[in-house]
Amino acid sequence: MAMTLMTVLAYAQDATFQRDPVERLTSEILVLLILVGIAVVLYSLIRYRGRTERASSWAFLLLGVGILPIVTGMVGTVLVFERAEHVEFCMSCHLTMQPYVDDLKNSQSSSLAAIHYKNRYIPADQCYQCHTSYGMHGTAEAKMAGIIDTFKYYTRTYKLPITMRQPYKNEDCLKCHAASEKWLGLHGDFKESVFSDDMKCMDCHGQDHPAHTFPRQQARYEKN
Amino acid sequence: MKRTSAVQAKLDSAAGGRILVFAQILVLIAFLLGLGFILRTTGGTLFLAASLAPALAVIALVLTAGLLVNKYRRRHSLFFKEEYASGETVFRKGDSSECAYFIVSGKAEVVREENGKETVIATLSEGEYFGEMALLSDRPRNATVRAKTTLTTEVVGKENFLAMMRAVRSTRDDVAETVKQRLAQVAEKGSSR
Numbered sequence: 001m002a003m004t005l006m007t008v009l010a011y012a013q014d015a016t017f018q019r020d021p022v023e024r025l026t027s028e029i030l031v032l033l034i035l036v037g038i039a040v041v042l043y044s045l046i047r048y049r050g051r052t053e054r055a056s057s058w059a060f061l062l063l064g065v066g067i068l069p070i071v072t073g074m075v076g077t078v079l080v081f082e083r084a085e086h087v088e089f090c091m092s093c094h095l096t097m098q099p100y101v102d103d104l105k106n107s108q109s110s111s112l113a114a115i116h117y118k119n120r121y122i123p124a125d126q127c128y129q130c131h132t133s134y135g136m137h138g139t140a141e142a143k144m145a146g147i148i149d150t151f152k153y154y155t156r157t158y159k160l161p162i163t164m165r166q167p168y169k170n171e172d173c174l175k176c177h178a179a180s181e182k183w184l185g186l187h188g189d190f191k192e193s194v195f196s197d198d199m200k201c202m203d204c205h206g207q208d209h210p211a212h213t214f215p216r217q218q219a220r221y222e223k224n
Numbered sequence: 225m226k227r228t229s230a231v232q233a234k235l236d237s238a239a240g241g242r243i244l245v246f247a248q249i250l251v252l253i254a255f256l257l258g259l260g261f262i263l264r265t266t267g268g269t270l271f272l273a274a275s276l277a278p279a280l281a282v283i284a285l286v287l288t289a290g291l292l293v294n295k296y297r298r299r300h301s302l303f304f305k306e307e308y309a310s311g312e313t314v315f316r317k318g319d320s321s322e323c324a325y326f327i328v329s330g331k332a333e334v335v336r337e338e339n340g341k342e343t344v345i346a347t348l349s350e351g352e353y354f355g356e357m358a359l360l361s362d363r364p365r366n367a368t369v370r371a372k373t374t375l376t377t378e379v380v381g382k383e384n385f386l387a388m389m390r391a392v393r394s395t396r397d398d399v400a401e402t403v404k405q406r407l408a409q410v411a412e413k414g415s416s417r
Contacts, residue, residue, distance in 0.1 A: 027262055034255050034262075041248050041255070050241030050248075052295070053320045053364050061244065065251050065288045069281040076258055080274065083265045092266035147274065154271045 023082040030075050037068040084146055085128040093153045096162050100127070103212050111213040112205060122176075130211075134175045168211070170194055173201045238316065240291050247284035254280040298322045301381035308371035314355075319365045321358030324385045327351065330375035335368045336410075345410055347372060356399055357406070359385055 044060035052058055083089055091101040104113045104126060113130070116122050122129045132142040145165065152158040174195070177183040184191060193199035205211065254277040261273035299322045306325075308314055314325065314332065325332075327350050334346040334354065345367065348354055358365050359382050380388070389396045 030258070031262060034259050037255050038252060041252050045245060045248050050244040051320070052240070052244070052291075058292070061248075061288055065247055065284050069251055069254060069285070072255070072258060073278060073281065076261070076273065079262070080270060084270065089265060089267070089270075092268070150267045150271050151275070153267055 020082060023079065026075060026079045026082065030072065030079055033068060033072045033075060037064060037072060040064040040068060081143060084143065085125040087125065087127050090127045093150065096153060096158060096160075100212050109213055110209070112209060112211045114213075129176075130172065133169065133172055167200065168202050170197055170201050238319070240295075243287055243291060247287040250280040250284040254278070254284070295320075295322060297381075298379075299381045300383050301379060302384045303378045303380060306377050306379050308375040308377070310371055310373050310375075312371045312375075314369040314371065314375070314377075315365050316368045317365050321355065321363070321365055321382065323379045323381045324353055324355040324359055325369075325377040325379055326353045328376040328378055331372040332369050332375055332377075333372045335370060337368065346406065353402075356385065357403055360389075360399075360403065 040060060041064040044057070044064050048054075048057040048060065052061075087101060087104070090097050100113070103109050103111055104117045106114050107118045108114075113126070116130070117126050128142065132138050149158070178195070187194060190199055194201065202211075257269075257272050257277040257280075261269040301323060303326075305328070308330075315321075317337065327348055329350055332348045332354060333344045334348065336343050336345050354369055355365070389399060
C-alpha cells in the first residue's frame with residue numbers, strides 16, 4: 001500500500017517530468033522520506049505532546065526534527081536541480097517566459113530556438129542546454145541564476161523587458177557546434193575568429209537569425 | 225521569576241513542551257511544502273520549497289537543539305541561583321525532573337491536586353530542600369511546588385546531585401531519611417482524609 005502510494009505521488013506530475021531514471025528514483029526516495037518524516041513527527045506529537053521524560057521521546061525528536069529533514073533537504077536538492085532543467089519548469093514563470101517558450105515551440109518560427117527545438121537538435125531541456133555554460137561551473141552558475149530569477153518572479157521584483165545578465169557567450173554555442181562538420185562547413189571562413197572570441201556568434205545571430213522572436217507577445221508582456 | 229545567572233536560563237517544563245510542539249509543527253509544514261513541490265513542480269512550489277521549507281526546518285532544529293542544550297546544562301548545573309515571586313510555580317506534577325532545589329530564603333509549599341481539589345502537603349523553609357525524590361526515582365515530579373513567599377533557591381542538576389549522593393555518605397543518609405519522612409507524611413495525610 002505504501003509502495004503504491006509512493007509511486008502514485010512520485011508520478012503525480014506530468015509524465016514528461018519522469019523520463020529520467022535518476023529523477024524518477026529521486027522522486028520516489030524523496031516521497032518515501034517525506035512520508036516517513038510526517039509519520040515520525042505525527043507520532044511524536046500524538047504520543048509525547050512535547051514531553052521529554054523518556055529517551056525515546058528525544059530519539060523521535062532527533063529523527064523527526066533533525067535527521068529526516070536534513071536528509072530530505074539533501075535529496076530534495078538533487079530533485080530540484082533535475083526538474084529545474086525542464087522546459088515546463090521554465091514555462092511555469094509564465095508572465096516572463098511564456099513568449100520564449102511559445103516561440104521555441106512554434107514550428108513556423110525561424111528563430112534559433114525554434115529551429116533547434118522542432119528538429120530536436122537538442123533532444124530535451126532545450127532552455128537549459130542553451131543557457132548553461134560548459135562544465136560544473138556552468139551548471140552551478142545556471143542553477144544560481146535560476147534560483148535568483150525564481151525569487152525575482154515571485155516577489156515581482158523583475159524588470160521588463162527581460163534581458164540577459166551578460167552577452168551570450170560564444171562557448172555556449174561552440175560547446176555543441178565546434179566539432180560539427182555542418183557548422184564548420186558554413187562558418188569555415190571565420191571560425192578562428194569565433195573560437196578566439198574576436199567575433200561573436202550574436203553579431204550575426206542577434207539580428208538576422210535571432211535566438212528568439214516574439215514581436216506581438218513581447219508587446220503584451222511588456223505591458224504587463 | 226528573576227534569573228540571576230546569565231548562563232543557566234530556566235525554562236519551565238510546560239513552556240519547553242509547547243516549544244517542542246511548535247517546532248514539530250514547523251517541520252510538518254516544511255515536509256508538506258516539499259511534498260507539494262514533488263506533486264506539482266512549478267516556480268511557485270520551488271520558491272516555497274527552496275525558501276520557506278528550509279527556513280522552517282532550521283528554526284525548528286534551532287529551537288529543539290536549544291531546548292536539548294538547556295536541558296543538558298540544567299542536569300549538569302551546580303548551585304546556580306533561582307528566585308521565584310510569591311505564588312510562582314517552581315515545577316508542576318508530571319514535569320520532567322532535572323534538578324533539586326535548596327532553599328536559601330523564603331518558603332515553598334508542596335501541593336497535590338486530587339479530584340480537582342488542591343492540598344498543601346508540606347511547607348518548606350530556609351535550609352530545607354525539595355525535588356530530590358524525582359531525581360532518585362528517575363520519574364516525573366510527583367507533586368507541584370510553589371513559592372509561598374519570595375523564594376530564593378540554589379539549584380543542583382540531577383547528575384551532580386546523584387554524584388554528591390554517591391560521594392558523600394552523610395548527604396546520602398540525610399536525603400534518605402528526609403525522603404522516608406516525607407513519604408510517611410504523605411501517607412498520613414492521605415489516610416486521614
